[in-house]
Amino acid sequence: MNGLLTALRVELLKFRLAPLVWLTTLSLVLLVPLISVGGYVLASTAPGTPTALKAQALMHGAGWEALYSLAAQVVAPALGLGVGTVASWCAGREFTEQTVVGLFAQPVPRAHIALAKALITLGWAAVLSLLAVGLVLLGGVLSGLTLHGSLPGAWKLLVMAVLVAVSMLPAAYVASAARGYLPGIGAVLGITVVSQFATALGGGAWVPWAAPALWAGIAGPVIAAQVSPLQLLLPALVGTLSIGALLHWWQYAELGNTRD
Structure with a gap:
């Protein structure tokens, strides 16, 4: 337990000082609600404009249902790309920057280091999801919608966001096994394309x-x-299996061995 707490402190320090994390956070927290609420407002107030027509094509129902359906269209791909990219960076940065030797020399078990990376990424993604959904809810109220009937849809949007974030953890394993965050980001792009085609x-x-x-x-x-x-349980299963594979790889990987 002490090893895990030490790993969490160190990884959290690296995480919160990373420009990529801050840029991703600001982009998702600000742009996702802005695009969602802005599209809904345009569709309601200027229905004949080109942008409003595009927003209307993505919405279903009226009122909160319309806003949340549009928000889901924005949150799912944006959060998936953002979390997948950060997870790849978090797991693979030491290999890309060639500082991984220091991690392998630490007395802290390497599996604890990998678990700390996964937990911090998931915690950040959960807070990010809560902020984004909360701002969408606030934007809906400011745009004229009443709070009545808003919470069930907001809860559903939040659960969706968390499940999307969990499902992107395979990127962390790919970044580790391939010894660099770029392959992990490539996996994120591949997942996004496959998901779009399958849908x-x-x-x-x-x-x-x-x-x-x-x-x-x-x-x-x-x-x-x-x-x-x-x-709906499949994303949680993917995330759980990915964490297990990540911990196993970090525990038994060897420096200089490219066939782990």
């Missing part, structure tokens, strides 16, 4: 990275109701 072909509910967004209503309430609890 377009009608099989997105069985894709861990697409199921939460479908459940949150990006394709309408009918498709959302068809997402089963089992399909």
